Amino acid sequence: MTTVETREPFVGRRLRRKEDARLVRGAGWFVPDRKLPGMLHAAILRSPFAHARIERLDVSGALACEGVVAAFTGSDLAGRVGRFQESARKEVTPQLLEAIDGTVKPTPFPVLADEVALWVGAPVAVVVASDRYAAEDALEAIEASYEPLEPVAGPEAALRDGAPVLHPELGDNVAARFRVGSGDVEAAFASAPRTLRRRFAFGRHSANSMETRSVQASYDEGRGELTVWLTNARPHLIRTHVSEMLGLPLESVRVVVPDMGGSFGTGVYSEDALIPFLAMELRRPVRWVEDRQENLAITRHARDQVHDLELAYDDDGRILALRDRFLVDVGAYNAYAITVSYNAAAHLRGQYAIDCFSIEGLNVLTTKAPVSPVRGAGRPEAVFALDRALDLVAADCGLDPADVRRRNMIPAEEIPRPMGMPYRDGAEMVYDSGDFPAQLEQALEAFDYDGWREQQTLWRAQGRRVGIGISSYVEGSGFGPHEGAVVRLDPAGNVRVVTGAKPHGQGLETTLAQICADELGVDVERVTVASGDTGLIQYGIGTFASRSAVTAGSAVGIAARRLREKVLAVAGVLLDADPDELDLAGDEVVVRGEARAVSLAEVAHAAAPGPRNRLPAGMEPGLEAQYYFQPPTVTFASGTHLAAVEVDEETGFVEVLRYLTVDDCGRMLNPMVVEGQIQGGVAHGIGTALYEESLYDEDCQLLSGTYMDYLLPSAVEVPPIEVGHQQCLSELNPFGIKGCGEGGAVSPPAAIANAVADAFRPERVELNRVPIRPEAVLEAVRAARARDQEEGGAR
Amino acid sequence: MRVNGEERRGVAQPRVTLADFLRDELGLTGTHLGCEHGVCGACTILVDGRSARSCLMLAVQAEGHELTTVEGLAPADGPLHPIQEAFSAKHGLQCGFCTPGFLMSVHELLAEVPDPDEAEIRRRLSGNICRCTGYHNIVESVRYAAELLRGAGAAV
Secondary structure (H helix, E strand, C coil), rough: CCCCCCCCCCCHHHHCCCCHHHHHHCCCEEHCCCCCCCCEEEEECCCCCCCCCEEEECCHHCCCCCCEEEEHHHHHCCCCCCCEECHHHCCCCHHHHHHCCEEEEEECCCCCCCCCCCCCCCCCEEECCHHHHHHHHHHHHCCCEEECCCCCHHHHHHHHCCCCCCHHHHHHCCEEEEEEEEHHHHHHHHCCCCCEEEEEEEEEECCCCCCEEEEEEEEEECCEEEEEEEECHHHHHHHHHHHHHHHCCCHHHEEEEEEEECCCCCCHHHHHHHHHHHHHHHHHCCEEEHHHHHHHHCCCCCEEEEEEEEECCCCCCEEEEEEEEEEEEEEEECCCCCHHHHHHHHCCCCCCCCCEEEEEEEEEEEECEEEEEEEEHHHHHHHHHHHHHHHHHHHHHCCCHHHHHHHHHHCHHHHHHHEEEEECCCCCCCCCCCCCCHHHHHHHHHHCCHHHHHHHHHHHHCCCCEEEEEEEEEEEECCCCCCEEEEEECCCEEEEEEEECCCCCCCCCHHHHHHHHHHHCCCCHHHEEEEEECCCCCCCCCCCCHHHHHHHHHHHHHHHHHHHHHHHHCCCCCHHHHHHHHEEEEEEEEHEECCCCCHHHHHHHCCCCCCCCCCCCCCCCCCEEEECCCCCCCCCEEEEEEEEECCCCCCCEEEEEEEEEEECCCCCCCHHHHHHHHHHHHHHHHHHHHCCCCCCCCCCCCCCCCCCCCCCCCCCCCCEEEEEEEECCCCCCCCCEECCCCCCCCHHHHHHHHHHHCCHHHHCCCCCEEEECCHHHHHHHHHHHHHHHHHHHHH | CCEECEECCCCCCCCHHHHHHHHHHCCCCCCCCCCCCCCCCHHHHHCCCCECCCCEEHHHHCCCCEEEEEEHCCCCCCCCHHHHHHHCCCCCCCCCCCHHHHHHHHHHHHCCCCCHHHHHHHHCCCCCCCCCCCHHHHHHHHHHHHHHHHHHHHHH
């Protein structure tokens, strides 16, 4: 008799990652690791001006350089390569726009600037040569002359009367706007016992994946087929763009994304179509690898928001109404419609019960690099504004910051709770699951909040400036519209999963295998996961918006279930048994409680297409199942963060002493991976809070062009990160999953800013802009003293 | 030059960086380039046992020296080096791009300090940037690697 061990599920275990085996040996495959025969190398000339008319570009000098094969300018490409049409704009439905009183204007962008360059780093010409050294040398031989135009250095300048209109066809510099709200906000403010109004500013930074972008392309002239290898977590989207822009049938373009050295955001870039164009034009493979200076100037810039936030509240610190108007500096092109700004609006109220609200968001065009969604995508900015404001409410009402949160938090019994506005996907926005008060208490207890408050008082008496900050967030995760999976079983019992979600460090090769193994009933060691290749699966969305575990995970699980049913049905025919009495056990199917069994090889043979198949009537041949999961809408993950910092009063330097999080990402597929995501996100957020800024001067010249100027946190700046969990399962997918990729990065700016301000609580020092550089701390302390003197004088 | 214990020869233009030479001429693509200006540490290798940024060295400067890259830590068909083993066991890597540089820095650290404390680990790794892990599990990995290496030493 064959016994089937009842096995502990693989989901939920801290399994070591499958991808590690190759990565720790340096045997991963990143795009620039594999050369193609006869490959050429491209280098790109970029605008040195933020806003300039291109008067003349003469590439003849470059063409005369040794090793140079070709050079192109924007005018050479006119009529041959289309413009990037923002896909995000197409995702915004007319119904949503109507519901949010919204406008989104198109700003398609050219692959090479054709008349006007709109930011420092805008691509204006490309040189192709035998190697990268020769290509970069030849850039210097291009004669370029520009007529500098007036730069537009920020959203307020862009909105001023008489400001240069960067895209004249739009009429003004507002690329998108919308308004959401509910309740009589005017009346609430008019009658509220207390109100406050502050400006909260969130600096611009960039994603800084450790691998820069690269694009490699090869064109098979005989077959008319183009293959593009690139560093982008959305291969199917790139395939669509490339096919449209180069006029190739979709099925003649294959986009392959091998290992990626991080991403932390999404984006389409000129090079994604330019390099394929060059490969087609020159009939030779072409490679372009972004260098770090280019990356810092042009790639995945983000944030850059200014919120004018008002709260109306009572003497007990209960919020009665919220009003916010915010501007997003989207740079030269609005490539992501209202993705980020609407996220900010949707997540602004976070875990708090604020039903009377009015939020207006504007995407404003300036002469800076276009921004894109980066880890958190609008949420860190919103959470920063509201959580800072809550601390000001606490101070005004004489409350502890934890108490003001307790008083305003949505009670667990109100979940699921509609939030009085649509989500970005057009569905009604509903907090579907979660227990925010319990999460706060769990975090406070794990931190020993009361103990630290007592200790803080003692330290304060000793002259030590230690502060504690709290922040919480919600995150709509698992954004649609779909993700698919194909699960295949070979005769030896090995399982292959194919999905359109492309991981860039999240460990999906492991976590998806865990789901598949459980649902199919095989050992996880037998499962491999392939992704990042449009040739493998027809549709795919990709990895961003904390969506892959939710969407691809659900697709894999359901496809695996269907495959299991199929395997058992075929085995049932062979064994003359009811499929319900069968189990998969290693490489055979057994009848439960009996000695009878059939090998998977026999099942595979019986399921193969052909006249001798022994499939149940009506069943498609092949041991394969495919499923596209289409989530009804997002599912809400959440988290609470606590930070303790010490501030050096002399220098303004901030040291993060402690950092603790409690997150709810539903069912954890692999807690080790979840914790890694949270800890990495927190480090990212600490960089945002204290160090990182893509800084422009008043002429929009970039001041942060190298890692000597753009400061990423190292192991010395980031403390150990304590992670706790809640698991409130989602009911919007079959496995209860919620996303966890971004949450870690959402709250640190708010928690740390609150902690720094808290270190100076008696002096009522305010820090309402990130990053908080030492000079900003010193300035804030000076401002508080000046205010106190003024108030003292007035008395 | 000797690379990972083998004599390797190649011709390089004087301006070609050691990193490009390793990757493009010798095919050792485990050494990654993250910034090419000596800050991120992804391209860290060992030159005569000392950590060095291969993006800031010219290939010609390495002539006659002994180099170790990530490919030299463990034989391709053999078990992982204890440091590699520790990074996988403790989830000290996510995307894996910065990992080879970290492994080489840790190799140098543990050769000099077999039992470093947390502050020492963090200080010695401050020349390597990781955007994925938040360093927490990298520190754990280094502690575990130190344990494994000390155990291995005791066994010998």
